[in-house]
Amino acid sequence: MSSIAIRAENVSKVYRLGVKEETDDSLFKSLGKMIKSPISNYKKYRSLYSFSDLDFDNPDANADSNVLWALRNVSFDVTQGEVVGIIGRNGAGKSTLLKILSKITPPARGRIEIHGHTSSLLEVGTGFHNELTGRENVYLNGTILGMRKKEVDRKFDEIVEFSGVEKFLDTPVKRYSSGMRVRLAFAVAAHLDPEILIIDEVLAVGDAAFQDKCLRKMQDVGSQGRTVFFVSHNMPAVTRLCQRVIMLSNGQLVADGHSHDIVARYMHEGSNTAAERCWDDDDKAPGTDIVRLKRVRILDENRQTSASSLDIRKPVGFEMTFEVYQDGHTLLPNFKVVTDNGVDVFIAVDIDPEWRKKERLKGTYITTVWVPGNFWSEGSYFVDVGMITLKPHQVRQFFEREVVSFQAVDPMEGDTARGDWVKELGGVIRPLLEWETDFTQ
Numbered sequence: 001m002s003s004i005a006i007r008a009e010n011v012s013k014v015y016r017l018g019v020k021e022e023t024d025d026s027l028f029k030s031l032g033k034m035i036k037s038p039i040s041n042y043k044k045y046r047s048l049y050s051f052s053d054l055d056f057d058n059p060d061a062n063a064d065s066n067v068l069w070a071l072r073n074v075s076f077d078v079t080q081g082e083v084v085g086i087i088g089r090n091g092a093g094k095s096t097l098l099k100i101l102s103k104i105t106p107p108a109r110g111r112i113e114i115h116g117h118t119s120s121l122l123e124v125g126t127g128f129h130n131e132l133t134g135r136e137n138v139y140l141n142g143t144i145l146g147m148r149k150k151e152v153d154r155k156f157d158e159i160v161e162f163s164g165v166e167k168f169l170d171t172p173v174k175r176y177s178s179g180m181r182v183r184l185a186f187a188v189a190a191h192l193d194p195e196i197l198i199i200d201e202v203l204a205v206g207d208a209a210f211q212d213k214c215l216r217k218m219q220d221v222g223s224q225g226r227t228v229f230f231v232s233h234n235m236p237a238v239t240r241l242c243q244r245v246i247m248l249s250n251g252q253l254v255a256d257g258h259s260h261d262i263v264a265r266y267m268h269e270g271s272n273t274a275a276e277r278c279w280d281d282d283d284k285a286p287g288t289d290i291v292r293l294k295r296v297r298i299l300d301e302n303r304q305t306s307a308s309s310l311d312i313r314k315p316v317g318f319e320m321t322f323e324v325y326q327d328g329h330t331l332l333p334n335f336k337v338v339t340d341n342g343v344d345v346f347i348a349v350d351i352d353p354e355w356r357k358k359e360r361l362k363g364t365y366i367t368t369v370w371v372p373g374n375f376w377s378e379g380s381y382f383v384d385v386g387m388i389t390l391k392p393h394q395v396r397q398f399f400e401r402e403v404v405s406f407q408a409v410d411p412m413e414g415d416t417a418r419g420d421w422v423k424e425l426g427g428v429i430r431p432l433l434e435w436e437t438d439f440t441q
């Protein structure tokens with residue numbers, strides 16, 4: 001039976017507005033302060049951590065008090081070897097949760113259990129001592145993790161190589177750029193064989209190549225049976241790396257489950273674009289006196305609104321419903337697909353011979369275009385919807401950006417263009433192509 005690595009029970013964290021919790025970046029500094037001003041420290045500590053006036057079981061009851069609930073009654077178990085993604089909007093409480101799990105800050109209420117040596121990379125440069133060199137910091141971190149010098153020695157070259165900061169090893173870390181700090185910090189955290197690895201959005205920093213390298217490393221760490229906890233806004237990375245995702249919203253755990261499902265839910269809630277969008281109110285619907293958009297859907301192969309993420313092997317339909325108010329116009333419905341990085345994938349215009357160049361009668365039309373399976377790469381896509389009238393000249397009647405969105409997922413079963421390649425594949429599309437080889441000896 002697999003054992004528990006992390007258990008959080010009703011964890012809440014509250015910040016008093018106007019009282020900033022100070023974190024000293026070095027142990028020495030905080031020790032120094034404590035010796036200098038024990039009484040003011042104690043008072044400050046009391047005001048920060050005394051929340052006896054709050055009703056933790058019913059956070060809403062405290063809605064108008066001057067406290068901010070960074071986390072509210074968050075509970076979950078993580079078993080050893082799980083790779084768990086934490087997602088949520090800015091301010092959702094992700095970093096706070098990781099800080100509590102890393103024991104950098106205590107919960108106001110609730111308890112956590114951690115089984116295993118934990119290595120965490122929270123913000124750029126935390127865990128580093130500014131005055132010490134890169135080399136010294138590697139050893140310091142190893143010691144904090146409970147490793148002997150010999151053990152760190154063994155890992156040292158690997159860490160340095162991964163980080164790419166060889167030339168600056170004997171330079172104090174305060175002279176490092178933030179990119180160098182992240183690289184070294186990630187290398188240290190990931191290579192010191194922690195049983196639990198906690199990573200907060202480090203992948204937002206650094207170049208794309210380094211981000212990929214970090215993801216691969218986390219994948220390795222995860223596949224060695226270690227527990228990984230990681231926050232990211234890179235949804236394809238989250239779905240690829242994690243089986244499980246926990247979603248936070250306003251400090252509460254709002255979803256915990258299979259990564260594809262939770263990520264799809266997050267995307268749909270977040271950008272206010274889902275697999276379906278309707279305009280019930282004619283005045284607000286995009287369009288003109290000639291034609292208005294009524295509804296847009298993403299369809300699965302059974303013509304149902306696609307509920308969560310799409311399997312890249314399956315066909316997908318984009319459907320638009322529109323109302324034509326005048327007889328006699330020639331219309332050109334069109335869709336445009338854009339990746340979450342803003343790359344245009346294609347524009348598709350209606351070429352159905354049945355309707356092409358035909359003058360239409362007024363009424364309701366439902367037009368669908370089908371994209372075959374094995375077309376999409378892994379990732380998030382947004383769909384723009386447009387309508388043009390052709391005669392006497394081309395006029396745009398509506399063009400709505402990012403009306404619906406979906407997440408394309410490669411099931412990793414070896415029957416997509418990915419074949420036996422298990423790592424990052426990239427690209428905007430992933431067509432399944434025919435291969436042949438001529439062999440001579």
Ligand SMILES: Nc1ncnc2c1ncn2[C@@H]1O[C@H](COP(=O)(O)OP(=O)(O)O)[C@@H](O)[C@H]1O
Pocket residue numbers: 015016019020021068069070088089090091092093094095096097
């Ligand atoms: N030290 C602090 N003092 C006061 N408020 C804080 C502090 N740290 C975080 N918060 C607040 O707690 C909430 C959650 O923050 P955080 O955990 O950083 O969110 P996330 O990482 O999901 O963006 C935010 O509203 C933030 O402003």
Ligand SMILES: [Mg+2]
Pocket residue numbers: 094095096201
């Ligand atoms: Mg954060």
